[in-house]
Amino acid sequence: xxxxxxxxxxxxxxxxxxxxxxxxxxxGQEKLKGASVLISRIGGLGGVVAYExxxxxxxxxxxxxxxxxxxxxxxxxxxxxxxxxGKSRVESAARRLRELNPRLEVEAVAENINEGNAAAxxxxxDLVVDCAPLFEERFQMNREAKxxxxxxxxxxxxxxxxxxxxxxxxxxxxxxxxxxEKPEWWKREFPVxxxxxxxxxxxGAMEAIKVISGIGEPxxxxxLVFDLGEMxxxxxxxxxx
Amino acid sequence: xKVKIRYCGQxxxxxxxxxxxxxPGSGLSAQELIAGAAARHGEPxxxxxLDESxxxxxxxxxxxNEEQIDWETPRPLGDGDELVFMSAIAGG
Numbered sequence: 440x441x442x443x444x445x446x447x448x449x450x451x452x453x454x455x456x457x458x459x460x461x462x463x464x465x466x467g468q469e470k471l472k473g474a475s476v477l478i479s480r481i482g483g484l485g486g487v488v489a490y491e492x493x494x495x496x497x498x499x500x501x502x503x504x505x506x507x508x509x510x511x512x513x514x515x516x517x518x519x520x521x522x523x524x525g526k527s528r529v530e531s532a533a534r535r536l537r538e539l540n541p542r543l544e545v546e547a548v549a550e551n552i553n554e555g556n557a558a559a560x561x562x563x564x565d566l567v568v569d570c571a572p573l574f575e576e577r578f579q580m581n582r583e584a585k586x587x588x589x590x591x592x593x594x595x596x597x598x599x600x601x602x603x604x605x606x607x608x609x610x611x612x613x614x615x616x617x618x619x620e621k622p623e624w625w626k627r628e629f630p631v632x633x634x635x636x637x638x639x640x641x642x643g644a645m646e647a648i649k650v651i652s653g654i655g656e657p658x659x660x661x662x663l664v665f666d667l668g669e670m671x672x673x674x675x676x677x678x679x680x
Numbered sequence: 681x682k683v684k685i686r687y688c689g690q691x692x693x694x695x696x697x698x699x700x701x702x703x704p705g706s707g708l709s710a711q712e713l714i715a716g717a718a719a720r721h722g723e724p725x726x727x728x729x730l731d732e733s734x735x736x737x738x739x740x741x742x743x744x745n746e747e748q749i750d751w752e753t754p755r756p757l758g759d760g761d762e763l764v765f766m767s768a769i770a771g772g
Contacts, residue, residue: 482771485771515772572771574770595768595770595771597690600689618741620739622767622768624690625769625770628772629772631772669698675741676743676748677741677748678749678750
């Protein structure tokens, strides 16, 4: 349960423009400040989600991503830097987020989601954003989110395409129910532009903001699919079972 | 009767095209059209779309006119319908 937190004068100044959005206001901002979100991983997709949620004033982010920055990360992982090559990804991400928002509470976990940590990590937040490249991790996050009654924003991408939906407890299926099996052909490394991960990452952040604050209409029961090669956008209605 | 088929994700490469228009004849269901598309294109699309028993793989979603279809419930097609196949993709 999110406990809204009252704003300081500094926060009112920082978030002024978004508090002007109809139906959001100071009440919505207080909900963001009181919310905590798990994002894994924090690469091309998750990094942009994290950056936008930090910018929007979410109170606490839990970032889960193992490993160090590699050259091939830098076409899309906007929280990483050239100077950070060979150094911890989550530490780089945490530092960059705090530079933007020093009020943000960041918990940096240098692990990918697995059976051993999923329950505790999901249990420590109000909402999960799934940005992981491997289906084992995605299914683990989804099983825990469903089991614990947590909303989950699901982001995915490939080449110039992306998919986005939001799972809500008691209202929608979760990923492991939508896709009961892992696709055997899926590889961790795949073709994609940073602009594609950035686009769907921003949209994923907006889904999280909507769920936390109660504004707008999250993509529940719907799958947004877009192809930036053709600039084609569709909202597909997901079946109940 | 014309029906458009659109392939998303890795299915695009497997089909060798992003979209195609077919004239399946009247009375065909989406399920029958899927089987026909797989047979027409052969491998690797067949392997992506259908399992050994000829059913749609659980890693593929199929939509007619932007609504997901249930493989167990035959979905009749009409002129101008659009059938979309979407493979499961992930983050990174």
